[in-house]
Amino acid sequence: xxxxxxxxxxxxxxxxxxxxxxxxxxxxxxxxxxxxxxxxxxxxxxxxxxxxxxxxxxxxxxxxxxxxxxxxxxxxxxxxxxxxxxxxxxxxxxxxxxxxxxxxxxxxxxxxxxxxxxxxxxxxxxxxxxxxxxxxxxxxxxxxxxxxxxxxxxxxxxxxxxxxxxxxxxxxxxxxxxxxxxxxxxxxxxxxxxxxxxxxxxxxxx
Amino acid sequence: xxxxxxxxxxxxxxxxxxxxxxxxxxxxxxxxxxxxxxxxxxxxxxxxxxxxxxxxxxxxxxxxxxxxxxxxxxxxxxxxxxxxxxxxxxxxxxxxxxxxxxxxxxxxxxxxxxxxxxxxxxxxxxxxxxxxxxxxxxxxxxxxxxxxxxxxxxxxxxxxxxxxxxxxxxxxxxxxxxxxxxxxxxxxxxxxxxxxxxxxxxxxxxxxxxxxxxxxxxxxxxxxxxxxxxxxxxxxxxxxxxxxxxxxxxxxxxxxxxxxxxxxxxxxxxxxxxxxxxxxxxxxxxxxxxxxxxxxxxxxxxxxxxxxxxxxxxxxxxxxxxxxxxxxxxxxxxxxxxxxxxxxxxxxxxxxxxxxxxxxxxxxxxxxxxxxxxxxxxxxxxxxxxxxxxxxxxxxxxxxxxxxxxxxxxxxxxxxxxxxxxxxxxxxxxxxxxxxxxxxxxxxxxxxxxxxxxxxxxxxxx
Numbered sequence: 257x258x259x260x261x262x263x264x265x266x267x268x269x270x271x272x273x274x275x276x277x278x279x280x281x282x283x284x285x286x287x288x289x290x291x292x293x294x295x296x297x298x299x300x301x302x303x304x305x306x307x308x309x310x311x312x313x314x315x316x317x318x319x320x321x322x323x324x325x326x327x328x329x330x331x332x333x334x335x336x337x338x339x340x341x342x343x344x345x346x347x348x349x350x351x352x353x354x355x356x357x358x359x360x361x362x363x364x365x366x367x368x369x370x371x372x373x374x375x376x377x378x379x380x381x382x383x384x385x386x387x388x389x390x391x392x393x394x395x396x397x398x399x400x401x402x403x404x405x406x407x408x409x410x411x412x413x414x415x416x417x418x419x420x421x422x423x424x425x426x427x428x429x430x431x432x433x434x435x436x437x438x439x440x441x442x443x444x445x446x447x448x449x450x451x452x453x454x455x456x457x458x459x460x461x462x
Numbered sequence: 463x464x465x466x467x468x469x470x471x472x473x474x475x476x477x478x479x480x481x482x483x484x485x486x487x488x489x490x491x492x493x494x495x496x497x498x499x500x501x502x503x504x505x506x507x508x509x510x511x512x513x514x515x516x517x518x519x520x521x522x523x524x525x526x527x528x529x530x531x532x533x534x535x536x537x538x539x540x541x542x543x544x545x546x547x548x549x550x551x552x553x554x555x556x557x558x559x560x561x562x563x564x565x566x567x568x569x570x571x572x573x574x575x576x577x578x579x580x581x582x583x584x585x586x587x588x589x590x591x592x593x594x595x596x597x598x599x600x601x602x603x604x605x606x607x608x609x610x611x612x613x614x615x616x617x618x619x620x621x622x623x624x625x626x627x628x629x630x631x632x633x634x635x636x637x638x639x640x641x642x643x644x645x646x647x648x649x650x651x652x653x654x655x656x657x658x659x660x661x662x663x664x665x666x667x668x669x670x671x672x673x674x675x676x677x678x679x680x681x682x683x684x685x686x687x688x689x690x691x692x693x694x695x696x697x698x699x700x701x702x703x704x705x706x707x708x709x710x711x712x713x714x715x716x717x718x719x720x721x722x723x724x725x726x727x728x729x730x731x732x733x734x735x736x737x738x739x740x741x742x743x744x745x746x747x748x749x750x751x752x753x754x755x756x757x758x759x760x761x762x763x764x765x766x767x768x769x770x771x772x773x774x775x776x777x778x779x780x781x782x783x784x785x786x787x788x789x790x791x792x793x794x795x796x797x798x799x800x801x802x803x804x805x806x807x808x809x810x811x812x813x814x815x816x817x818x819x820x821x822x823x824x825x826x827x828x829x830x831x832x833x834x835x836x837x838x839x840x841x842x843x844x845x846x847x848x849x850x851x852x853x854x855x856x857x858x859x860x861x862x863x864x865x866x867x868x869x870x871x872x873x874x875x876x877x878x879x880x881x882x883x884x885x886x887x888x889x890x891x892x893x894x895x896x897x898x899x900x901x902x903x904x905x906x907x908x909x910x911x912x913x914x915x916x917x918x919x920x921x922x923x924x
Binding site for chain 2: 320321324325356357358360361406407409410413414416417419420421422424425426427428436437438439440441442443444447448450451452453454
């Protein structure tokens with residue numbers, strides 16, 4: 257092996273290790289992260305494997321909403337933080353080391369959203385208490401602050417993704433027909449069991 | 463010993479009676495299969511039913527034409543006795559999919575074959591030559607259907623009593639008042655708001671965005687997801703269109719020919735897409751299933767259940783809106799797949815595109831039939847149906863996000879990955895003007911979908 261080949265090999269090993277490390281950091285399984293440079297290039301997949309592929313899931317990092325809920329919760333009682341979010345969400349994101357996706361959501365949080373969420377949560381709690389008629393409600397069901405912060409985050413996610421059917425169709429780069437928003441009932445037997453519960457021998461001459 | 467020479471063959475009247483019974487049996491079989499496709503848990507059964515309902519409908523059509531030919535000169539109408547309806551509607555009321563399959567392939571199909579053979583034996587070989595040629599061309603497909611259907615049988619458990627009931631009714635089929643072929647069917651015996659799927663299936667959650675492949679073109683996993691989504695569309699459309707026929711037996715004969723043809727097309731598409739999936743190492747069920755295009759389009763709160771308005775909304779949304787988008791998108795996909803070196807996908811989509819044009823055409827034809835001749839009425843009805851449908855979908859979406867903040871964040875990450883993969887551009891949605899015009903879309907129809915933002919009309923692009 258000459259010197260040039262050795263250098264190339266070392267560089268290749270370094271690049272592979274770096275790709276794996278980056279993938280792992282992003283949450284991709286090592287196998288997928290390594291597969292990127294070979295199989296993701298356009299036009300490289302003409303010969304498809306005939307054997308069954310291993311389906312690696314989850315496909316993406318699973319970013320949770322925990323950090324966003326925490327920040328929204330703090331902002332409920334911290335006007336300074338709330339103002340910071342409305343005026344300079346990127347700085348808040350930086351400060352809390354949020355991911356790019358969390359940052360996108362944070363950018364959607366507005367003063368009005370907080371106000372509306374507080375009012376909606378209070379109304380929801382009042383309704384729940386009235387409907388409960390003295391029966392014990394599950395923990396969290398009447399926590400207006402918790403409900404409000406979930407509403408703020410949920411509505412901000414919707415705003416970041418887009419709320420309309422068209423936005424949903426655009427979310428996927430394929431199959432726009434019928435695939436905007438899932439409306440399936442998950443083959444719930446409750447919907448078709450009565451079909452199979454008809455009386456036997458109805459209409460048969462005796 | 464010499465063969466006994468037949469001295470008297472059937473008269474034209476007797477031949478017409480035999481043919482009208484065969485036509486009624488085939489038409490009823492198509493009706494039963496159309497009602498049951500969605501209730502069969504096994505996908506293999508849905509495919510068999512989709513393909514066979516069309517064949518039965520077509521055979522019924524040819525037989526009906528021959529009956530008319532034999533009856534025209536005397537201005538008489540050939541009818542069947544109500545006993546036929548009793549036995550066939552009883553089969554439709556089977557309590558389980560297994561019983562239904564047993565009834566059709568152990569009893570009904572063999573009887574059908576016997577009746578065809580009886581006609582060949584008894585009718586005048588010269589006088590009724592046209593019927594003989596027709597029936598001879600049917601026998602091979604009927605035998606094949608029996609073979610395919612019997613592959614769905616799951617054993618003989620608990621069949622005995624059920625099959626006896628059918629035989630009893632079969633023996634009395636010649637009794638009862640006369641029924642005309644055109645309106646001799648029975649109404650739907652049930653409503654099925656959710657498509658039945660094999661036990662243990664995983665599903666995309668209601669209100670979610672379903673499968674979100676970041677790169678549906680170059681990444682093998684993304685291609686698998688893309689094809690998987692497409693396959694679910696084929697099955698759910700087969701089921702919905704078949705129910706459109708089944709739940710409205712009083713629609714014109716030509717409507718049922720169109721619906722059963724489309725159901726059969728969707729079954730063929732499912733076979734083609736399954737082939738593409740398998741070639742890439744995937745199977746149906748590797749990803750969560752979606753029955754959205756059936757469940758989400760079956761019923762609408764403003765429409766009375768089983769009404770013509772409900773049928774109209776199903777057709778407007780599925781056949782004239784969504785199938786229109788399929789015409790646009792398939793033309794785009796064919797080029798995209800070809801450029802990516804996926805000639806097999808491009809070739810399959812070429813075939814599917816040709817069928818989609820017919821499906822949209824049929825949707826437009828029958829929607830116009832239901833709303834009346836005024837062109838603006840169709841546009842208005844579609845606007846109204848879509849307004850309700852999208853509002854309901856958006857409400858489900860909001861509910862899902864609020865209840866699943868973590869999952870919604872994962873969707874956001876997947877969407878961003880897709881955007882990044884497209885260089886930050888939104889997905890392309892070029893209008894396929896030629897395809898749409900061939901399907902019969904008017905300029906107003908096209909303006910409507912463009913104004914909604916689902917397609918981009920670039921006259922210079924063509």
